Amino acid sequence: MNSGMTLGRVREAQQRIEGLINRTPLMRSRSLSSLTSGEIFFKCENLQRAGVFKARGAFNAVYSLSDSELARGVVTSSSGNQAAALALAAKSRGIAAYIAMPRVALKSKVNAVQRYGGNIVWVESKGAVPTSEEYEATAADIQGRTGASPVHPYNDLRTIAGQGTCALEIIDEQPDLDIVLAPVGGGGLLAGVSVVARALSPRTRVIGCEPEMADDAYRSFQAGAIVPQLNPRTIADGLRTSLGDLTFALIASNVDEIVTVSEAAILSAMRLVWEVLKVIIEPSSAVPVAAVLEKKVSVAGKSVAIILSGGNVDLDNLPWGTAALPSPAR
Amino acid sequence: MNSGMTLGRVREAQQRIEGLINRTPLMRSRSLSSLTSGEIFFKCENLQRAGVFKARGAFNAVYSLSDSELARGVVTSSSGNQAAALALAAKSRGIAAYIAMPRVALKSKVNAVQRYGGNIVWVESKGAVPTSEEYEATAADIQGRTGASPVHPYNDLRTIAGQGTCALEIIDEQPDLDIVLAPVGGGGLLAGVSVVARALSPRTRVIGCEPEMADDAYRSFQAGAIVPQLNPRTIADGLRTSLGDLTFALIASNVDEIVTVSEAAILSAMRLVWEVLKVIIEPSSAVPVAAVLEKKVSVAGKSVAIILSGGNVDLDNLPWGTAALPSPAR
Numbered sequence: 014m015n016s017g018m019t020l021g022r023v024r025e026a027q028q029r030i031e032g033l034i035n036r037t038p039l040m041r042s043r044s045l046s047s048l049t050s051g052e053i054f055f056k057c058e059n060l061q062r063a064g065v066f067k068a069r070g071a072f073n074a075v076y077s078l079s080d081s082e083l084a085r086g087v088v089t090s091s092s093g094n095q096a097a098a099l100a101l102a103a104k105s106r107g108i109a110a111y112i113a114m115p116r117v118a119l120k121s122k123v124n125a126v127q128r129y130g131g132n133i134v135w136v137e138s139k140g141a142v143p144t145s146e147e148y149e150a151t152a153a154d155i156q157g158r159t160g161a162s163p164v165h166p167y168n169d170l171r172t173i174a175g176q177g178t179c180a181l182e183i184i185d186e187q188p189d190l191d192i193v194l195a196p197v198g199g200g201g202l203l204a205g206v207s208v209v210a211r212a213l214s215p216r217t218r219v220i221g222c223e224p225e226m227a228d229d230a231y232r233s234f235q236a237g238a239i240v241p242q243l244n245p246r247t248i249a250d251g252l253r254t255s256l257g258d259l260t261f262a263l264i265a266s267n268v269d270e271i272v273t274v275s276e277a278a279i280l281s282a283m284r285l286v287w288e289v290l291k292v293i294i295e296p297s298s299a300v301p302v303a304a305v306l307e308k309k310v311s312v313a314g315k316s317v318a319i320i321l322s323g324g325n326v327d328l329d330n331l332p333w334g335t336a337a338l339p340s341p342a343r
Numbered sequence: 344m345n346s347g348m349t350l351g352r353v354r355e356a357q358q359r360i361e362g363l364i365n366r367t368p369l370m371r372s373r374s375l376s377s378l379t380s381g382e383i384f385f386k387c388e389n390l391q392r393a394g395v396f397k398a399r400g401a402f403n404a405v406y407s408l409s410d411s412e413l414a415r416g417v418v419t420s421s422s423g424n425q426a427a428a429l430a431l432a433a434k435s436r437g438i439a440a441y442i443a444m445p446r447v448a449l450k451s452k453v454n455a456v457q458r459y460g461g462n463i464v465w466v467e468s469k470g471a472v473p474t475s476e477e478y479e480a481t482a483a484d485i486q487g488r489t490g491a492s493p494v495h496p497y498n499d500l501r502t503i504a505g506q507g508t509c510a511l512e513i514i515d516e517q518p519d520l521d522i523v524l525a526p527v528g529g530g531g532l533l534a535g536v537s538v539v540a541r542a543l544s545p546r547t548r549v550i551g552c553e554p555e556m557a558d559d560a561y562r563s564f565q566a567g568a569i570v571p572q573l574n575p576r577t578i579a580d581g582l583r584t585s586l587g588d589l590t591f592a593l594i595a596s597n598v599d600e601i602v603t604v605s606e607a608a609i610l611s612a613m614r615l616v617w618e619v620l621k622v623i624i625e626p627s628s629a630v631p632v633a634a635v636l637e638k639k640v641s642v643a644g645k646s647v648a649i650i651l652s653g654g655n656v657d658l659d660n661l662p663w664g665t666a667a668l669p670s671p672a673r
Contacts, residue, residue: 038368043392059621062373284658291389291654293621324621328614333658 498587
């Protein structure tokens with residue numbers, strides 16, 4: 014399948030969003046390097062605008078719109094990070110953003126969308142959490158009423174190209190990496206990163222990391238066809254979605270391996286990053302860290318970049334202390 | 344008073360500790376810049392080794408020792424950050440570190456010292472918290488038994504010169520700052536930074552920031568003589584100490600102003616940094632942020648560097664959520 018996704022598109026995205034997004038630091042950790050006998054770098058997308066890598070794709074999409082599209086705004090459906098990132102990008106360009114959100118979205122994520130001036134439309138749902146169909150029905154309804162342009166959180170070439178700019182920055186600073194690790198949910202980040210790595214640094218292994226409790230990318234990668242995620246029960250709220258056809262095709266042809274990690278490993282990796290690196294990461298970001306700590310990926314003697322994808326957490330409900338393990342999402 | 348503290352000493356320290364400590368990022372915050380109408384940079388010493396700027400002074404002191412001194416190790420007294428920083432520096436050079444610590448020290452700080460192989464000696468105390476005299480008696484006893492070299496947490500030229508290297512890095516990246524803000528406890532960081540700023544960027548205002556509940560530096564600065572801190576009741580545990588004679592002399596002659604902030608302002612500034620910047624800071628680091636947010640320092644239209652001094656907190660006892668305001672330290 015020719016997805017139309019190329020390094021050239023990522024480079025165009027980089028020029029388009031330069032100065033609009035943060036060039037985030039790539040930090041070497043002495044502690045984690047010593048602990049793992051590898052040379053471990055962290056790409057801190059938790060320090061990205063809106064606290065998440067998704068600002069890259071959202072800004073690229075919004076700044077790709079034609080004048081007539083701009084006048085009618087953008088629409089997306091998301092329970093969290095895409096919602097905030099697209100609202101911020103739209104605010105930056107002075108256009109409307111309509112966000113289809115579930116009523117169960119975290120208060121901190123709802124607050125972020127409102128702070129960025131996004132127009133929230135609640136997704137009505139028969140279950141506790143809306144299905145993809147319910148999300149899409151709400152987004153389609155908004156689109157019908159407003160004419161807003163849809164910006165898909167991952168299954169969209171503008172989004173994927175934007176996320177890929179993260180890899181351009183990594184390779185610019187560390188051109189000789191043995192391994193790049195990224196979390197995989199809908200697959201936008203992993204797809205974009207894999208396209209860039211294949212083109213610029215063919216010897217670098219690109220590995221996707223996923224919770225065992227939401228392992229659709231792993232199963233899809235093994236099966237060679239999309240296996241949708243049913244009933245994801247992971248604390249990594251950013252990774253509960255399934256791959257799309259575009260992201261699946263790119264991942265299938267450019268990614269070397271997908272590994273999965275346990276919920277307990279995700280939590281202890283998250284805690285370790287907070288304690289040792291002193292940066293705030295959300296559970297999704299801890300997934301590739303867990304893959305290294307659990308030795309699902311062997312890093313001894315290797316130069317490794319781990320993408321810390323985001324840092325949006327609810328500080329009043331941290332998953333440790335008296336609460337210990339949180340109850341899984343329904 | 345000629346303290347013997349010069350820019351040259353700081354430059355020597357920088358060469359001595361290069362590659363041993365982290366060159367920490369100076370990050371511009373769009374959100375805080377927008378909120379304050381200033382251009383706000385954060386020097387992230389919370390991302391320093393041992394999670395605190397004190398690694399600079401500790402490494403400089405340890406790597407300044409003669410061969411005969413090295414054989415007998417180093418000793419310091421500290422309830423927290425200095426303890427961990429000196430233990431780490433000593434471990435790095437393969438020598439012994441003896442740390443006089445109070446039994447009330449946070450478990451996370453005790454753990455850090457033990458992880459770095461420091462030898463903890465508990466300070467016996469008649470009160471809830473040891474007095475300076477009780478700390479010094481314990482340190483003197485260790486010194487008598489072992490011959491270890493004392494490394495004072497702030498009132499030591501090697502320590503002050505090490506802390507000053509932080510300002511060399513800031514000015515190297517942003518040479519035209521209007522204001523530099525640093526917290527002040529014992530005054531080692533503020534003294535070192537002020538010496539560098541006076542020498543390299545005379546127009547930059549250097550402002551020390553202190554909790555109202557531990558305002559000895561403010562009162563000393565106003566009085567022109569050391570006014571010791573009695574009964575400090577602040578959440579900013581790194582700032583409860585009083586100035587020493589060396590740090591006082593340097594601060595009196597090189598610092599432009601000292602401002603104080605409330606406990607409530609410290610807590611909300613700390614929370615804001617966690618939420619918006621996504622980095623973990625301890626309460627002491629929040630003090631200069633609070634000074635800006637409370638408008639104790641006017642930053643509109645100005646270019647400002649705020650030193651985030653450290654990130655060592657007890658993640659199981661965060662000062663918000665159900666607990667709200669913590670009870671002040673006795």
